[in-house]
Amino acid sequence: MTTRTPATPPRRTDARRNRERLVEAATRVFTAQGVDAPLDTIAREAGVGNATMYRNFPTREAILEAVLRDLHDELGRRAQDLLRGEPPGEAFIRWLAEFLDYTQSLLGLPEPLASATRDESSALYASCEGMRVAATRLLVRAQEAGDLRRDVLADDLFAHVLGIAWVTQYAGDKRAQASRLLAVLADGIREAPQSRRHRVGS
Amino acid sequence: MTTRTPATPPRRTDARRNRERLVEAATRVFTAQGVDAPLDTIAREAGVGNATMYRNFPTREAILEAVLRDLHDELGRRAQDLLRGEPPGEAFIRWLAEFLDYTQSLLGLPEPLASATRDESSALYASCEGMRVAATRLLVRAQEAGDLRRDVLADDLFAHVLGIAWVTQYAGDKRAQASRLLAVLADGIREAPQSRRHRVGS
DNA sequence: ACCTGAACACCGTTCAAGT
DNA sequence: ACCTGAACACCGTTCAAGT
Numbered sequence: 010m011t012t013r014t015p016a017t018p019p020r021r022t023d024a025r026r027n028r029e030r031l032v033e034a035a036t037r038v039f040t041a042q043g044v045d046a047p048l049d050t051i052a053r054e055a056g057v058g059n060a061t062m063y064r065n066f067p068t069r070e071a072i073l074e075a076v077l078r079d080l081h082d083e084l085g086r087r088a089q090d091l092l093r094g095e096p097p098g099e100a101f102i103r104w105l106a107e108f109l110d111y112t113q114s115l116l117g118l119p120e121p122l123a124s125a126t127r128d129e130s131s132a133l134y135a136s137c138e139g140m141r142v143a144a145t146r147l148l149v150r151a152q153e154a155g156d157l158r159r160d161v162l163a164d165d166l167f168a169h170v171l172g173i174a175w176v177t178q179y180a181g182d183k184r185a186q187a188s189r190l191l192a193v194l195a196d197g198i199r200e201a202p203q204s205r206r207h208r209v210g211s
Numbered sequence: 212m213t214t215r216t217p218a219t220p221p222r223r224t225d226a227r228r229n230r231e232r233l234v235e236a237a238t239r240v241f242t243a244q245g246v247d248a249p250l251d252t253i254a255r256e257a258g259v260g261n262a263t264m265y266r267n268f269p270t271r272e273a274i275l276e277a278v279l280r281d282l283h284d285e286l287g288r289r290a291q292d293l294l295r296g297e298p299p300g301e302a303f304i305r306w307l308a309e310f311l312d313y314t315q316s317l318l319g320l321p322e323p324l325a326s327a328t329r330d331e332s333s334a335l336y337a338s339c340e341g342m343r344v345a346a347t348r349l350l351v352r353a354q355e356a357g358d359l360r361r362d363v364l365a366d367d368l369f370a371h372v373l374g375i376a377w378v379t380q381y382a383g384d385k386r387a388q389a390s391r392l393l394a395v396l397a398d399g400i401r402e403a404p405q406s407r408r409h410r411v412g413s
Numbered sequence: 414a415c416c417t418g419a420a421c422a423c424c425g426t427t428c429a430a431g432t
Numbered sequence: 433a434c435c436t437g438a439a440c441a442c443c444g445t446t447c448a449a450g451t
Contacts, residue, residue, distance in 0.1 A: 024415060047443060058417040063445070123378055161395065168382075169392050172374030176325055180370075190371050193363065197399030226434060249424060260436040265426070417450075424442090431436075 028065050030055040032075045043116030044073055070121055074132040084111060085140035088147050098156025101147045102195045105170055108144070109191055112174035113183060119175035126168065141167070157198050169194055230267050232257040234277045245318030246275055272323055276334040286313060287342035290349050300358025303349045304397045307372055310346070311393055314376035315385060321377035328370065343369065359400050371396055 034055035038046045048069060052059040066072035087107060094100030112119050125133030145163040152159045173194070177187040236257035240248045250271060254261040268274035289309060296302030314321050327335030347365040354361045375396070379389040 021414065027416090048445095049443070059444090060418080060446075061416060064415085067445095069444090119378075124381070127381055127383075162391070165388060165391055165395075168378045168388065169375070169395065172376075172378035172392070173371070174374075175377050176321075176370045176374035179326070179329055181329075186367060186370065189364070189367055190374070193367075193371065193399035194395060195399070197395035197397070201403065223433060229435090250426095251424070261425090262427075262437080263435060266434085269426095271425090415451085418448100420445100420447075422443100422445080426439100426441080428439075429437100432434085 027055070027057050027061055031057065031062050031065055031072065035072045036076050039073065039076055039115055044069075044121060045117045048072075070125070071132050073121055074136045077133070078136050080111060081136050081140050084108060085143045088140060088143035091147055092150060096156055097147075097151040097154040098199060101144075101151040101157065104144055104147055105166065105195070106188070106191060108140075108167070109170050109174055109187055112171060113178060113187060116178065119171045119178065123168070123171045123175070126164070126171075155200055158200055161198050166194075166198070229257070229259050229263055233259065233264050233267055233274065237274045238278050241275065241278055241317055246271075246323060247319045250274075272327070273334050275323055276338045279335070280338050282313060282316075283338050283342050286310060287345045290342060290345035293349055294352060298358055299349075299353040299356040300401060303346075303353040303359065306346055306349055307368065307397070308390070308393060310342075310369070311372050311376055311389055314373060315380060315389060318380065321373045321380065325370070325373045325377070328366070328373075357402055360402055363400050368396075368400070 031051065035051045038051050038054055042050070048062065049059050051072070052062040055062065062072070066075065084104075084107065088104050091100040091104050094103065112122060121133060122137070125131050125137060128134055141163075144167070148157065148161075148163050148166070151157040152161075170191070173187055173190045177183045177190065180186045233253065237253045240253050240256055244252070250264065251261050253274070254264040257264070264274070268277065286306075286309065290306050293302040293306050296305065314324060323335060324339070327333050327339060330336055343365075346369070350359065350363075350365050350368070353359040354363075372393070375389055375392045379385045379392065382388045
């Protein structure tokens with residue numbers, strides 16, 4: 010994965026410590042209340058003024074990215090590891106399932122992830138870039154092996170999984186429903202032996 | 212479709228007119244700005260005090276339901292008509308495509324529709340009940356005809372389409388992307404001649 | 414160079430005072 | 433029986449005044 014650093018890293022020791030505390034507090038608060046938790050709660054939890062938080066992280070997305078960065082890198086490495094998984098089609102579907110799991114780990118996470126997809130200049134977009142590239146490679150391998158349909162786009166599949174994560178997030182059996190929907194997606198992209206291709210009428 | 216009436220229909224003539232104006236204003240505002248538009252805008256547009264709006268429609272969902280009711284009934288009738296469509300599997304998929312189209316007609320609509328699915332006591336849930344029943348019948352016919360997999364649940368498919376509508380709603384080519392994702396869903400639920408069934412590993 | 418709490422803006426919801 | 437505008441609450445963002 011590429012190394013990323015914030016635009017303006019604080020130079021003073023107390024400032025750096027404040028930044029760390031904010032990220033730790035944000036991790037706790039987002040985990041407990043979801044990613045839409047009031048930002049003031051994070052500042053209070055970190056023991057700093059709300060304006061300090063705002064200067065370090067000008068947007069909710071910025072602090073969320075700091076919280077998620079490591080997880081994204083981990084998912085990227087996971088995609089790389091799965092490049093040795095067999096069969097290639099199932100290795101990619103396996104990664105999709107783990108990505109889905111991740112998007113359900115924080116309440117409300119699908120929304121900022123989907124937004125980031127559309128804004129290449131956003132911090133979250135950069136944070137996801139590594140895993141996006143690695144997972145795309147995993148897909149291409151599966152397509153070249155003849156396991157998965159060649160006409161599906163990687164970005165469509167990431168979006169599709171985000172849609173599944175979003176719609177199932179408040180369901181009572183969210184894990185179960187999400188995996189049922191993912192199974193439909195998976196069956197929809199596997200290459201059929203006798204290639205029967207369908208289109209939905211406009 | 213069953214007939215539904217508000218809990219407390221206004222008796223006074225001016226009150227009834229205010230109610231009508233509010234629904235008309237809401238239709239315009241939701242269409243122009245999406246379903247998250249400020250409610251005060253609707254009251255102002257209708258020429259009434261905000262509290263009047265709030266009394267007629269205690270929640271955003273309540274006024275949204277008034278705006279959408281006819282569309283839901285229409286989609287329900289459409290499902291009934293398609294019961295004569297052939298082949299049965301494609302008739303159901305056709306309905307899903309029209310439902311998807313509808314959910315993309317107002318910005319932000321997938322969210323309240325998904326919420327309503329989980330709350331049987333909500334106004335929107337009742338508003339969708341007719342089309343839900345009709346579309347389920349359409350699915351069952353397709354399954355009994357052997358066109359579509361018997362192990363998929365109607366509610367899962369409605370949710371799946373809402374997920375697709377949600378994730379594509381801000382995309383530049385939202386119609387195109389949504390129909391690509393729906394094509395994957397459709398291929399995932401069609402019954403394969405030689406029944407090959409896959410599962411995504413836990 | 415960085416901090417703080419208060420002020421401001423926005424919007425949903427409720428209330429006091431009408432007619 | 434119904435109306436109104438103002439008040440209140442919540443929360444994101446900005447600003448004035450520190451050290």
